[in-house]
Amino acid sequence: MAFLRSVARCNSFVSKKLHIRSNAEFNGKLLRSELLASHRYYNELKRELNTRFNSSIASATSGHKPQQKATQNEKGMSPKDPLDLSFNNPNAAFKSKTTGELIRGYVVYLLCSSTYLVDNNLKLMKVFKALLGERLFALMMKQTFYGHFVAGEDRHKIIPTLERLRSFGVKPILDYSVEEDLSQEEAEKREVESISSRLSNVRLIVDSLFGYNDSRSSTSQAPAAPVTSSDKALPQYTVDKTFADRRYKVSSARTYFYLNEATCERNMEIFIKCLEAVSGATFGTGITAIKLTALGRPQLLLQMSEVITRTRQYMMELVGGQGNVMTHHKTIKDLEQYYSSMGDNKDVKEFLKNITSDKEGILHLFPWSGIVDDNAQLSETFRVPDPKTGQMRRLTSQIPPKEEEMFRNMIRRLNTIAKAAEELDVRIMIDAEQTYFQPAISRITLEMMRKYNKEKAIVFNTYQCYLKEAYSEVCTDLEQAKRQNFFFGAKLVRGAYMEQERARASALGYADPINPSYEATTQMYHKTLTECLRRIKILKDQGEAANRIGIMVASHNEDTVRFALQKMEEIGISPEDKVICFGQLLGMCDYITMPLGQSGYSAYKYIPYGPVNEVLPYLSRRAVENKGVLQKIKKEKRLLRTEILRRLIRGQLFYKPEGKYIPI
Numbered sequence: 126m127a128f129l130r131s132v133a134r135c136n137s138f139v140s141k142k143l144h145i146r147s148n149a150e151f152n153g154k155l156l157r158s159e160l161l162a163s164h165r166y167y168n169e170l171k172r173e174l175n176t177r178f179n180s181s182i183a184s185a186t187s188g189h190k191p192q193q194k195a196t197q198n199e200k201g202m203s204p205k206d207p208l209d210l211s212f213n214n215p216n217a218a219f220k221s222k223t224t225g226e227l228i229r230g231y232v233v234y235l236l237c238s239s240t241y242l243v244d245n246n247l248k249l250m251k252v253f254k255a256l257l258g259e260r261l262f263a264l265m266m267k268q269t270f271y272g273h274f275v276a277g278e279d280r281h282k283i284i285p286t287l288e289r290l291r292s293f294g295v296k297p298i299l300d301y302s303v304e305e306d307l308s309q310e311e312a313e314k315r316e317v318e319s320i321s322s323r324l325s326n327v328r329l330i331v332d333s334l335f336g337y338n339d340s341r342s343s344t345s346q347a348p349a350a351p352v353t354s355s356d357k358a359l360p361q362y363t364v365d366k367t368f369a370d371r372r373y374k375v376s377s378a379r380t381y382f383y384l385n386e387a388t389c390e391r392n393m394e395i396f397i398k399c400l401e402a403v404s405g406a407t408f409g410t411g412i413t414a415i416k417l418t419a420l421g422r423p424q425l426l427l428q429m430s431e432v433i434t435r436t437r438q439y440m441m442e443l444v445g446g447q448g449n450v451m452t453h454h455k456t457i458k459d460l461e462q463y464y465s466s467m468g469d470n471k472d473v474k475e476f477l478k479n480i481t482s483d484k485e486g487i488l489h490l491f492p493w494s495g496i497v498d499d500n501a502q503l504s505e506t507f508r509v510p511d512p513k514t515g516q517m518r519r520l521t522s523q524i525p526p527k528e529e530e531m532f533r534n535m536i537r538r539l540n541t542i543a544k545a546a547e548e549l550d551v552r553i554m555i556d557a558e559q560t561y562f563q564p565a566i567s568r569i570t571l572e573m574m575r576k577y578n579k580e581k582a583i584v585f586n587t588y589q590c591y592l593k594e595a596y597s598e599v600c601t602d603l604e605q606a607k608r609q610n611f612f613f614g615a616k617l618v619r620g621a622y623m624e625q626e627r628a629r630a631s632a633l634g635y636a637d638p639i640n641p642s643y644e645a646t647t648q649m650y651h652k653t654l655t656e657c658l659r660r661i662k663i664l665k666d667q668g669e670a671a672n673r674i675g676i677m678v679a680s681h682n683e684d685t686v687r688f689a690l691q692k693m694e695e696i697g698i699s700p701e702d703k704v705i706c707f708g709q710l711l712g713m714c715d716y717i718t719m720p721l722g723q724s725g726y727s728a729y730k731y732i733p734y735g736p737v738n739e740v741l742p743y744l745s746r747r748a749v750e751n752k753g754v755l756q757k758i759k760k761e762k763r764l765l766r767t768e769i770l771r772r773l774i775r776g777q778l779f780y781k782p783e784g785k786y787i788p789i
């Protein structure tokens with residue numbers, strides 16, 4: 126039955142796909158090639174599902190297990206194991222693995238414990254590749270690191286992994302993990318070139334010398350405003366060559382370096398293919414991970430982040446007190462009063478007209494919905510009245526038309542992806558990145574949520590709890606979701622860029638954005654999660670759909686996972702409410718993910734895929750990250766050893782994993 130349903134889904138899938146493509150805004154050539162590729166993929170997928178369906182019918186008629194599975198599925202009776210909260214049960218952790226896979230995992234973790242191997246991993250991989258040749262090297266990698274951490278070369282080859290995980294109650298977050306293997310010099314060159322084009326270079330210098338003064342005398346009625354101290358370039362948003370290689374001290378996150386608009390277009394296509402793979406192979410339950418820095422020029426995110434920070438400073442100067450615009454609870458009437466000294470100014474009137482507000486006060490000073498919808502001109506949009514000078518003040522430097530167009534391209538790409546996700550009925554999770562991009566990424570994502578999360582959570586944001594501001598950011602965004610009536614989806618992480626953030630803050634002379642200690646980060650994580658759960662509970666108690674708030678606890682920390690489970694129990698939120706899910710990387714902490722999935726919780730594995738030779742940087746990062754979490758490796762190794770031994774003693778070395786679980 127499950128396969129019948131999936132074949133039927135496939136049929137509607139292609140018509141949906143056609144619809145998406147007809148809506149898509151990319152050019153005709155791309156559209157045709159995409160359509161052909163999608164059609165080919167659909168046919169292949171359909172063939173594959175039909176084959177599997179036929180074989181399941183064959184086994185069913187011969188009385189084999191698949192029929193039991195189908196019957197159980199029909200009745201909706203997924204088996205449910207009791208959950209060992211100490212996550213110490215090797216059988217529960219590894220019942221989805223063959224003994225060969227367990228041995229491979231053990232060897233990989235042994236290798237990850239060697240400082241020499243980890244420190245020189247990328248060099249060694251290249252040496253082996255040169256010695257063995259591509260084919261033998263690929264074989265060696267598949268028997269070790271690649272086989273353990275990566276699901277397969279392409280979206281077809283990953284299907285067995287996805288299906289196996291699914292049969293053990295676990296869903297995928299797909300990530301096409303191909304990374305360019307750039308040298309540090311090349312990465313720095315690209316970053317500096319992309320961040321400071323010749324024009325912006327001049328602009329950066331001029332702006333930092335003179336501040337952002339709106340010199341558009343033709344539209345501005347008041348005389349030019351004098352430069353104020355607040356107009357000086359904010360150090361966290363300046364470009365510094367020392368930190369141009371954004372991979373510096375980052376092991377658990379991927380970095381995209383901007384090359385040109387065509388590369389961003391290709392990245393968009395890859396994300397859409399991920400969505401299709403997720404939709405085809407998981408029947409709507411999967412997620413695709415998206416990085417905004419892959420979709421456009423990072424300079425634009427940097428500039429927009431600066432605008433957001435300046436807007437907060439502006440509100441602080443105007444009305445006093447910390448926080449963002451929403452937390453000030455000011456009304457348009459209040460602002461009219463602040464600007465009264467500017468008289469009957471048409472720019473001020475226009476500005477006030479574009480403010481987003483409701484009965485509880487002002488939500489945004491700028492028309493963000495317009496920015497993610499249509500052809501907004503950024504440098505024209507981010508202007509505010511300055512009562513001190515009686516003039517409009519620009520919060521960003523003048524952006525050249527070409528760069529404005531690049532920004533619109535980035536937004537168009539994101540919209541195309543979100544529309545595809547909506548049509549395919551799958552979800553996208555926007556990753557959180559460095560703090561100098563993050564305010565813009567978060568703002569844009571929230572507007573995407575407002576636009577696409579009207580009926581359910583399709584777009585998810587990510588919040589890094591190592592940030593001092595994490596809790597207040599989440600509270601504000603939850604409040605916006607409530608006031609603007611959209612579904613709020615969030616992935617909570619601790620954060621992947623800590624060392625780089627701290628080094629950059631110290632070198633460029635701005636306040637460290639990271640919590641002072643690991644304990645403070647954990648506290649922030651737990652406090653933020655508790656607030657989300659509290660709001661979910663309120664929704665439940667009020668008889669509203671609890672899933673208006675959906676949270677992913679993305680952590681390898683078992684204390685945090687336990688904390689979430691205990692809080693769920695305490696507050697009265699069950700897995701069936703489908704509001705809390707858990708996420709870990711493929712090949713890491715199976716002892717957390719698998720028991721969660723098998724006991725009926727919503728559990729996800731972050732699934733990287735891509736050709737062997739092109740995911741080496743990803744594998745390298747996994748090795749480094751694992752070296753940094755020795756306690757977790759120790760536990761993983763101990764559990765693997767116990768399970769291998771148990772199978773040996775019980776004569777189960779040829780154990781074949783067959784799950785009958787159905788993910789919630």
Ligand SMILES: Cc1cc2nc3c(=O)[nH]c(=O)nc-3n(C[C@H](O)[C@H](O)[C@H](O)COP(=O)(O)OP(=O)(O)OC[C@H]3O[C@@H](n4cnc5c(N)ncnc54)[C@H](O)[C@@H]3O)c2cc1C
Pocket residue numbers: 377378555556557558587589591618619620621622623639640641642643644646679680681682685708709710731754
């Ligand atoms: C499914 C998934 C998705 C992810 N997506 C993202 C993403 O979009 N963006 C992103 O940035 N990261 C992301 N991460 C990575 C994540 O942020 C963490 O780097 C990683 O998971 C380690 O944190 P932990 O809670 O798993 O483990 P733990 O070992 O408990 O925590 C380690 C983390 O604690 C924090 N920390 C350590 N020491 C200190 C200190 N002295 N002061 C303050 N904080 C400290 C750091 O963030 C460090 O990475 C993701 C992780 C997963 C599993």
